[in-house]
Amino acid sequence: MNKKFTNKKQHHEKDVIITIKRLGINGEGIGYYKKKIIFIPGALPDEVVVAKIVKSYPHYLQGELVRIKEKSPDRVAFPEGVDPEIGGLELAHLSYEKQLEFKRNNMLESLRKYHPRNYAKYKVKKTIPAPDEWHYRNKAQYQIENVHGKTKLGLFAPNSHRLIDLPKMPTQSEDTQKTEREIKVLIEKLHVPVANFRRHLPGVKTIVVRQSEASKEIQVTLITIGHKIKNLIPLAKEIMKLDNVVSVYQNETEWQNPQVWGNKTEKLLGKNQIMEEILGKKFALSPRAFFQLNPVQTVNLYSEALKYLDLTPDQTLIDAYSGVGTLGILAADRVKQVIGIETIPEAVKDAEHNVELNHIKNADYIQGSVEKVLPELKNSGVSIDALIVDPPRTGLAKKLIKTLLQVKPETFVYISCNPSTLAQDLVLLSEVYDVRVIQNVDMLPQTPRCEAIAKLVLRK
Numbered sequence: 001m002n003k004k005f006t007n008k009k010q011h012h013e014k015d016v017i018i019t020i021k022r023l024g025i026n027g028e029g030i031g032y033y034k035k036k037i038i039f040i041p042g043a044l045p046d047e048v049v050v051a052k053i054v055k056s057y058p059h060y061l062q063g064e065l066v067r068i069k070e071k072s073p074d075r076v077a078f079p080e081g082v083d084p085e086i087g088g089l090e091l092a093h094l095s096y097e098k099q100l101e102f103k104r105n106n107m108l109e110s111l112r113k114y115h116p117r118n119y120a121k122y123k124v125k126k127t128i129p130a131p132d133e134w135h136y137r138n139k140a141q142y143q144i145e146n147v148h149g150k151t152k153l154g155l156f157a158p159n160s161h162r163l164i165d166l167p168k169m170p171t172q173s174e175d176t177q178k179t180e181r182e183i184k185v186l187i188e189k190l191h192v193p194v195a196n197f198r199r200h201l202p203g204v205k206t207i208v209v210r211q212s213e214a215s216k217e218i219q220v221t222l223i224t225i226g227h228k229i230k231n232l233i234p235l236a237k238e239i240m241k242l243d244n245v246v247s248v249y250q251n252e253t254e255w256q257n258p259q260v261w262g263n264k265t266e267k268l269l270g271k272n273q274i275m276e277e278i279l280g281k282k283f284a285l286s287p288r289a290f291f292q293l294n295p296v297q298t299v300n301l302y303s304e305a306l307k308y309l310d311l312t313p314d315q316t317l318i319d320a321y322s323g324v325g326t327l328g329i330l331a332a333d334r335v336k337q338v339i340g341i342e343t344i345p346e347a348v349k350d351a352e353h354n355v356e357l358n359h360i361k362n363a364d365y366i367q368g369s370v371e372k373v374l375p376e377l378k379n380s381g382v383s384i385d386a387l388i389v390d391p392p393r394t395g396l397a398k399k400l401i402k403t404l405l406q407v408k409p410e411t412f413v414y415i416s417c418n419p420s421t422l423a424q425d426l427v428l429l430s431e432v433y434d435v436r437v438i439q440n441v442d443m444l445p446q447t448p449r450c451e452a453i454a455k456l457v458l459r460k
């Protein structure tokens with residue numbers, strides 16, 4: 001083998017010609033060079049491209065697209081004026097119709113890879129398209145940096161510390177972007193310190209702007225390193241004067257924290273929560289509580305999930321990973337009782353508040369992890385006959401699956417945001433459940449990510 005390609009992470013200048021065979025799970029083009037798999041972001045199936053090999057690993061090569069020699073008919077123009085390296089636009093060069101196909105194929109591919117029992121018989125339905133392919137994100141979470149007196153505001157290029165200044169992000173709503181830019185100007189005007197990682201100087205690190213689709217209310221959170229930041233309150237007062245802004249929060253984090261958010265959140269000015277509305281129910285949201293990023297498409301996601309739940313009035317529904325209580329609240333009038341389980345205390349408080357807002361009398365929330373709380377519920381004699389799980393990308397804990405295989409809820413719907421962990425969890429769950437249907441719902445157009453709803457039915 002060429003010596004050049006044996007050294008891990010060695011850089012190469014050599015251009016090679018590759019025919020792209022398919023897309024990988026992250027939307028990158030996949031081809032082969034000297035029998036080794038090569039990943040080329042930005043290339044599409046059936047294209048012939050010139051690529052640079054930028055990194056070589058024992059089992060694969062990482063390529064960079066240099067030029068397209070033969071173009072795919074499915075290629076569309078990448079949004080103008082946007083750095084192609086930005087995360088969140090991995091599929092923006094592929095027609096939307098093909099993006100939907102890709103997302104369904106990704107699910108089929110994951111099933112093939114992990115092969116849960118009878119997977120070939122699963123009915124994997126066509127992906128439900130998002131009503132808006134662009135400007136659908138109602139929450140912007142931009143990093144701020146000041147280098148040599150110039151302030152940059154935007155997103156880091158994936159796997160790097162290079163902050164891409166974002167005058168426009170085509171998947172982000174206009175209002176959230178406008179508010180982000182206005183806050184940047186205010187920070188400069190009021191000389192509010194921006195966190196400096198190289199020199200360890202505290203200040204504002206991230207600006208989070210979330211807007212309700214229904215009420216248009218905007219909640220701003222300034223994530224800071226350090227608590228006392230010069231001119232933070234004057235800044236919050238100015239932010240409160242911006243269009244639609246109803247509250248400003250501070251969240252405090254630490255230098256070493258790999259997460260964006262820290263643990264301390266404090267309201268600086270305005271309302272405690274913003275008010276969202278989905279399918280006629282109201283949801284108050286505090287800054288750290290999870291809520292879907294595409295509120296228009298969320299209506300379709302929840303409607304489909306409720307359809308597959310098929311509830312009856314005598315059932316107790318466990319809303320596992322309940323967030324601010326969305327699914328349980330929407331289902332409450334169809335069952336005897338709802339019990340929600342969620343780890344984040346603020347989200348549990350929001351869920352309890354939302355139950356009151358919607359005049360619901362049969363829903364309770366427990367703060368804790370599903371894997372710990374569910375066995376406790378079982379041992380205390382609660383009849384767990386209907387279950388909806390909506391876990392983060394990591395999927396269900398093995399310990400939880402073990403409990404479910406004993407409890408065997410009659411009605412079971414799994415909402416997943418990661419086909420790979422869904423397929424892995426189904427391997428174990430399919431010991432006692434048949435998978436009736438998998439319905440993909442595209443919440444995040446232009447990205448490789450997709451939400452899926454799986455209906456599980458106890459095998460008789």
Ligand SMILES: C[S@@+](CC[C@H](N)C(=O)[O-])C[C@H]1O[C@@H](n2cnc3c(N)ncnc32)[C@H](O)[C@@H]1O
Pocket residue numbers: 289290291292320321322323324325326327341342343344347368369370371390391392
């Ligand atoms: C994908 S969100 C779903 C939220 C909600 N069902 C909705 O539709 O808005 C996942 C939620 O699970 C919570 N969570 C994460 N791990 C958990 C665990 N082990 N036990 C309980 N909740 C958890 C997160 O805080 C988050 O609110």
